[in-house]
Amino acid sequence: MSDILLQVPILDMPWEDFALLFITALAGGAFGAALGALPAFIFTGFVVFLGEGINILQTEIEGVAPGIGANELGAGITGVIGFGAITGPHIAFAGGVAASAYAGKKYPEMEPDGWDYHFGKNILYAFGTKPDILAVGAIFGALGMLITRFANELIVIDGTAATDFVAVSVFATAFIARPVFGYPIVGKPSGSGYLDMSPFEREEPRAAADGGEVPLEHQGRLATEPWLPxxxxxxxxxxxxxxxxxxxxYIYIQTGSIFMGYAISAMSLLFLNLGVEKIPVTHHITLIGAVGAVVFLPEYSPVIALLAAGVFGAFSGLLGELTQRLFYSHSGTHVDPPAMAIAIAMLFVALLSVAGILPNAGYL
Incomplete structure (x- = not known):
């Protein structure tokens, strides 16, 4: 057979390479379900930290060891493992999120003591070796890989990916899981609308939509459940x-790594997973902050780039809060606000770059 017949349509990838990736994505999604979505994402942070650290080290020793090519020491760690089929958020984290959504309906008795939201939102929970839950994680891990791969090929602006499709895949698979497992796609808000968090502040309980009895799975639940109280x-x-x-x-300006801040933020969530109260979630903030420095540094001083990074970070943080109020707080499963914030922010960066307002599209 010719090489053309052995290629995967659209992806321009040999069938054997695609099969290798697809099978590994199944395992990666199941791995995320076994560990739990948040623990799997924390592993993303550690792996990316390792890969970026090695790449930074290499830039320091290139003059000492000129035979080593650019990024060869850290090749594959950040991209192939950290953001790939092993711990990539669109695969491992997405598999864990879908597993929680499934277990919230199938196994409500597994809910741990002290969890105040619907069990389908518990992304800290590790499901171990339960085969049906691992199978759900596997299916959604593979789905996340497919969405990312096809979107990167099909949705481009001026030859560049239109946004961060790893981030898009993270929330797209979560939205798909909602109707698949019997949850409302968005949910009905209490109070004065989707952005109103006052029902949570009043500890207002969930009411039945039709005026009847509250379903057993919602009894004792709050009417509005913010992503991070x-x-x-x-x-x-x-x-x-x-x-x-x-x-x-600042990390980007000093090291040249866009993803090191993201990795540190992801690793910090280990403390949140261990129960330390009020640990902020910031990976969408540090990543977009680094992008702000990337797009301003070529034309402006490091101080201006640093201030721009702060503005970009604040913008991404506010996008995360806006999306959690719209899409997280009123249904029973986790849809990731940081992923939505990153996708929206990077879409703006791509469009402004194409329009010539920004000098580049960051890491896209």
Missing amino acids: HQYRWSGVTAIGLIGGILGG
């Missing part, structure tokens, strides 16, 4: 956005 006020989100954006930008 300690990180939802606009002022606080803006403040941590400015801080995280500046830190992400």
Whole structure:
């Protein structure tokens, strides 16, 4: 057979390479279900930190060991493992999120004591070796890989991916899981609308939509469940956005790594997973903050680039809060606000780059 017949349509990838990736994505999604979505994402942070650290080290020793090519020491760690089929958020984290959504309906008795939201939102929970839950994780891990691969090929602007499709895949698979497992896609808000968090502040309980009895799975639940009870006020989100954006930008300015700040933020969630209260979630902030430094540094001074990073970080933080109020708080499963924030922010960066307003499209 000719090489053309052995290629995967659209992806321009040999069938054997595609099969290798697809089978590994199945395992990666099951791995995310076994560990739990958040623990799997924390592993993403550690792996990306390792890969970026090695790449930074290599830039320091290139003059000493000129035979080593650019990025050869860290090749594959960040891209193939960290953002790939092993711990990529669109695969491992997505598999874990879908597993939680499935278990929230299938196994409500597994819900741990002290969990106040619907069990379908519990992304801290590790499901171990339960075969049907692992199978759900596997299916959604493979789906996440397919969405990312096809979108990167089909949805381009001026030859560049239109946004971060790893991030798009993370929330797209979560939205797909909702109707598949019997949840409302968005949910009905309480109070004065989708953006109103006051029912949570009043500890208002969930009511039946038709005036009848509240379903057993919703009894004792709050009417509105913010993504982070300690990180939802606009002022606080803006403040941590400015801080995280500046830190992400500074890391890029000093090291040349866009993803090191993201990795540190992801690793910090280990403490949140272990129960330390009020740990902020900032990976969408430090990443977009680094992008702010990337797009301003060629034309402006490092100080201006650093301030731009703070603005970009605050913008991403506010996007995360807006999307959590619209899409997380009123249904029973996790749809990831940081992923939505990254996707929207990078779409803006891509469009502004094509329009000539920004000099480049960041890491796209």
